[in-house]
Amino acid sequence: MTETAPDNADQPGSATDRTAADDADALLEVRSLRKHYQDGGGLLDRVLGREATSVKAVDGIDFDVRRGETLGLVGESGCGKSTTGETLLRLREATGGTVAFDGEEVFDMDDESIASFRRRAQIVFQDPFSSLDPRMTVGAIVAEGMRIHGLPESDPTVATAAELSVGDGIDRMVEVTVADDLDRVIDADDGVARVPVSVRMGEKSPEASVDHDLLGATVEEREADLHVEVTVTGSKGEIRRAKAGRLLERVGLSSDQVDRYPHEFSGGQRQRVGIARALALDPEFIVLDEPVSALDVSVQAQVLNLLDDLQEEFGLTYLFIAHDLSVVRHICDRVAVMYLGKIAELGPTDQIFENPDHPYTKALLESVPRAEVAEQGRRVATLAGDVPSPRNPPSGCRFRTRCPKVIPPEDIEIEQSTFREVMNLRETVEAGSLDPEAVQEVGAQRYREEELPALDGENAAVVDSALEAVADGDHAAAAATLRERFETVCETTEPDATPDASGDVVACHLED
Amino acid sequence: MADEILKVRNLTTRFFTEEGQVNAVEGVDFDVRDGEVFGIVGESGSGKSVTALSLIDLVETPGRITEGEVWYRDAELADEHRDSHPEAVDGDYVDVRQLPETTRRWLRGPAFATIFQDPMSSLNPTIPVGEQIAEAVEVQRRARANPRRTRSRTQGYGLGRLLIDSVIPSRNYVSDESHERAVELLDRVGIPDPEQRAEEYPHEFSGGMLQRAMVAQALAGEPDVLIADEPTTALDVTIQAQILNLLTELQEEEDMSVVLITHNLGVIARMCQRVGVMYAGEVVERGSLEDVFENPVHPYTEGLLGSIPDLEDPAPRLSPIEGNVPSLLDSEMGEKCYFADRCPKAMESCLHRIDERDAPSTLDGVDHKVRCVLADREYDESEALDGATAPEVTDD
Structure with missing residues (x-):
């Protein structure tokens, strides 16, 4: 296994502009990545005259993953975090945007480069039950990637050498030659694959032996000396199997288990198999898609520690996708918080967790x-409502429909909490879901006093006239009246989500 | 206030599978007090959900409750059965398991109600949400009117029913009052526009809304004890916070007792006054939240608390419990502490069956019980088990 040292060699920058400081250490650069799923638009839909809608799972995100770091991608279900992970590995076709891996555009790669990219970038999936083929042994699962990529192959830059030990009764000089492809079997240390060989006197002739299942040694008696030759005797399949066994041991299983089937393992053990599979090709970059969320806490801690150790040992870069914030805090160097297909906030882990800027990050935390006694009975100021549909995301800031800090227009005077309530009313009016009868029953003014007791002055008058329009069944006019007075920057303008010089993002107008 | 509404004694549930007898719940004891939230926490396979099902007698074959009593306080019911079933009555308490089947059935609703983990699969996708809640209301209404006949609806669903309904509308099982009550309940659990939502089908609800509907259904019988089995596990954190707030609110207003089952220690900390920790079918430690979280005695509890990353003060390295959850097959369990194989503090004396012992308690009137030899002695390295691989001892 070769260790990829995080060198700071200059990487050629990709098409988009960014500062030189970013270029130096970014392994993966994601720019305006979009992934939309088409829903409908099939033959039947066309016959029925239904229009195709697109689900905007990922809708323009920018971030870098730096060499050797763990970048966390958090968000609630449906925010597009898993889609991001799969799209940037080209497991799904992106709708738009670019991804550069080590300076090379992933979406423009030809077959040869993509094969090399697939070796260097791997993924561990969330569900350890459905992500392993139940009809393959775990040894075959771990070795499958090596088989597909024709591994093991020998690295011409690795030298080979033998450590000779001579037993009693050998009085001649011994000369050893070692096959060039020894590094397929023996891990190189400092660029040299070294094998211990011992020679001793057998019953009639000298014998040489190598303490390795996949290597063999032969002795040839020459006039002045003995010539020992070490060769790789194992087939590629056997070598792969041995490597799979070593990988299983590395992830905390036993190499005797290569012939077992996934159903014989528990969830945590299966996830370890998934990690061994990802490591088999000596990758530099691994997307960890919720690797511990299917596991129990005690097993989850084991796997998190393992991931930590492996990162250090192999110099890996992780993109860690998760919804569990405490896990993210534990393992990540930087965190990106996603909401409805966009990045809301991105920054160093400590800053995100101790000093979050985006109202969504605050609400999430x-x-x-x-899990502590002080938590008892703590009442949380919850976010109202559910995440809006990604088919028809809100204009401007995606979070504005639930944001407790939604910004009132500058020219009107209104309390923050009251403005939130007004915005909620606007939502229901715009969706046409406010029942005109409910307003008629008590009258516009009474209805407003009950629903929005803190509203006064001109604001109240505007809401009253809008409610009167609702009572007449004219939702459109009501919506227009309300929009005219209460239109906020959060709905008209999309907040800036491009990373700043240090790679941080706070996509919120409060930060402008 | 500290009266027990529910006293569970030696509850034992086994599954008789082809591979052998599985001891899913093993001699579980706990009490639930009036107006409290009692938490049961454990990892998957620890028997916490089977415990919940055993309480309401909903264990399905091949499972069977083989032993144990579930004492439920109901003076009226106790009087009613004092002569006919003397063994099932003790003062104001009745042993639910020894009552006749019809009475037991009647108790599901006004005595116990359950919220399950996955709202999507717990509701019928072919019936409007409001009608499913109304049905629960209706069953209770009819049961109260005539406790002897507690049939639920017998007519079918789907096309057949649609046709029959259009011909004979009076065949509706659910009365209008029950429908109105269902709408009230939906409103009660914070579903906006309840009248319209009542007509909608489960797929039109979001996960959080569905869980609210499940809560509404559970409230239909005005239960004394609400059993919430992983009520927020399928939900996102912001929605989880909404549901937890709702449960707290309802519990306080309706003065219910809640048995909250979850694997999430944070949820336990937020909601519960007392908590039981389950491992391999046994309650290994129970007591007040303070005792269990701050002075845990059982090494499993300690390990569990050490395994979770701290959101506010992350440790550089987690201290997990080594190994995996043991098999619950009877033939493989034997007579010993089931945690001994993974326990960093396993000793010779752990190889015997260990009963619940008293551990020091910080709160008056709240017992702290532990199924561990360390309850009344210190760990002694000289008695350490050879087999125990003694991984780094969990700190603090």
């Missing part, structure tokens, strides 16, 4: 129940 506030919601997590802590």
Whole structure:
């Protein structure tokens, strides 16, 4: 296994502009990545005259993953974090945007470069039950990648050498030659694959032996000396199997288990098999797609520690996708928080967790129940409602429909919490879901006093006239009236989500 | 206030599978007090969900409750059965398991109600949400009117029913009052526009809304004890916070007792006053939240707490429990502490069956019980088990 040292060699920058400081250490550069899924638009839909809608799973995100770091990608279900992971590995076809891996555009790669990219970038999936083929042994699962890529192959830059030990009764000089492809079997240390060979006197003639299943040694008696030759005797399949066994041991299983089937393992053990499979090709970059969320806490901790160790040992770069914030805090160097297909905030882990800027990040952190006594009875200020549909995401800032800090227009005077309520009313009016009868029953003014008690002055008058329009069944006019007075920057303008010089993002107008 | 609404004694549930007898729940004891939230926490396979099902007698074959009593406080019911079933009555308490089947059935609703983990698969996708809740209301209404006849609806669903309904509308099982009550309940659990939502089908609800509907259904019988089995596991954190707030609110207003089953220690900390930790079918430690979280005695509890990353103060390295959850097959379990194989503090004396012992408690009137020899003695290295691979001892 070769160790990829995080060298800071200059990488050629890709098409988009960014500062030189970023270029130096970015292994993966994602720019305006989009992935939309088409829903409908099939033959039947066309016959029925239905229009295709697109689900905007990932809708223009920019970030870098730096060499040797763990970048966390967090968000609630449906925010597009898994789609991001799969799209940037080209497991799904992107709708738009670019991804550069080590300076090379992933989406423009030809067959040969993509094969090399697939070796260097791997993925561990969330569900350890469905991501392993139940009809393959775990040894075959781990070795499958090597088989597809025709591995093991020998590295011409690795030298080979033998450590000779001579037993009693050998009085002649011994000369050893070692096959060039020894590094397929023996791990190189400092660029040299070294094998211990011992020669001793057998019953009639001298014998040489190598303490390795996949290597063999032969002795040839010459006039002045003995000539020992070490060759690789194992087939490629046997070598792969041995490597699979070593990998299983590395991830905390036993090499005797190569012939077992996935169903014989528990969830945590299967996830270890998935990690061994990802490591088999000596990758530099691994997308970890919720690798511990299917596991119990005690097993989850084991796997997190393992991931930590492997990163250090092999110099790996991780993109860690998760919804569990405490896990992210534990393992990540930097964190990107996603909401509805966009990045809301990105920054160093400590800054995100101790000093979050984006209201969504704050709300997310506030919601997590802590496992400590002080947590008892803590009432959380929850976000209202559900995440909007990605088919028809809100204009401007995606979070504005739930944001407790939605910004009132500058020219009107209104309390923050009241403005939030007004915005909620606008949502229901714009969706046409406010029942005109409910307003008629009590009258516009009474209805407003009950629903929005803190509203006064001109604001109240505008809401009243809008509610009157609702009572007449004219939702469009009501919506227009409300929009005219209460239109906020959060709905008209999309907040800037391009990373700053240090790679941080806070996509919120409050930061402007 | 500290009266027990529910006393569970020696509850034992086994599954008789082809591979052998599985001891899913093994001699579980706990009490649930009036108006409290009692938490049961454990990893998957620890028997916490089977415990919940055993409480309401919903264990399906090949499982069977083989032993144990579930004492439920109901003076009226106790009087009613004092003569006919003397063995099932003790003061104001009745042993639910020894009551006749019809009575037991009647108790599901006004005594116990359950919320399950996955709202999507717990509701019928072919019936409007409101009607499913109304059905629960209706069953309770009819049961109260005539406790002897507790049939639920017998008519079918789907096309057949649609045709029959259009011909004979009076065949509706669910009365209008029950429908109104269902809408009230939906409103109660914070579903906006409840009248319209009541007509909608489960697929039109989001996960959080469905879980609210499940809560509404559970409230239909105005239960004394609400059993919530992983009520927020399928939900995102922001939605989880909404549901937890809702449960707290309802519990306080309705003065219910709640048995909250979850694997999430954070949820336990936020919601519960007392907590039981389950491992391999046994309650290994139970007591007040303070005792269990801050002075845990059982090494498993300690290990569990050490395994979770701290959101506010992350440790550089987690201290996990080594190994995996043991098999619950009877033939492989034997008579010993089931945690001994993974326990960093396993000793010779752990190879015997260990009963619950008293451990020091910080709160008056709240027992701290532990199934561990360390309850009343210190760990002694000279008695350490050879087999125990003694990984780094979990710190603090």
